Amino acid sequence: MIAETKNSLHQKDKAEHIEEWITSYVANLLEVDAEEIDPTIPFDRYGLDSSAAVGMTGDLEDWLGREIDPTMIYDYPTIKALAECLSS
Numbered sequence: 001m002i003a004e005t006k007n008s009l010h011q012k013d014k015a016e017h018i019e020e021w022i023t024s025y026v027a028n029l030l031e032v033d034a035e036e037i038d039p040t041i042p043f044d045r046y047g048l049d050s051s052a053a054v055g056m057t058g059d060l061e062d063w064l065g066r067e068i069d070p071t072m073i074y075d076y077p078t079i080k081a082l083a084e085c086l087s088s
Contacts, residue, residue: 015087021063022079025056039079048073060086 019039026046027034037046043053050070057070064086076082 015083018064018086019079019083022056022060022083025059026079029056037079039083042077043073043079044077 020034023034023037023039026043026048027037029048029052030037030046048056053073054070057068057073061068068086072082072085076085
């Protein structure tokens with residue numbers, strides 16, 4: 001049980017780290033402060049189109065060091081949901 005709890009905490013930390021990266025990326029793209037980005041609001045409400053989604057997933061792939069399907073943004077349409085998926 002201790003290992004399970006430790007793994008859950010590690011996954012939570014990883015999700016938060018990924019969430020911060022995506023938030024910063026979206027903020028830079030929109031030229032706003034990261035504090036203005038709500039991780040629970042869908043990407044499309046921020047005006048991210050498919051080319052922005054592909055660019056972001058490509059940069060995210062480079063940062064994480066693993067392949068990410070650009071369509072994940074449609075399956076996990078918020079920063080929070082995408083970060084949680086990618087952390088597991």
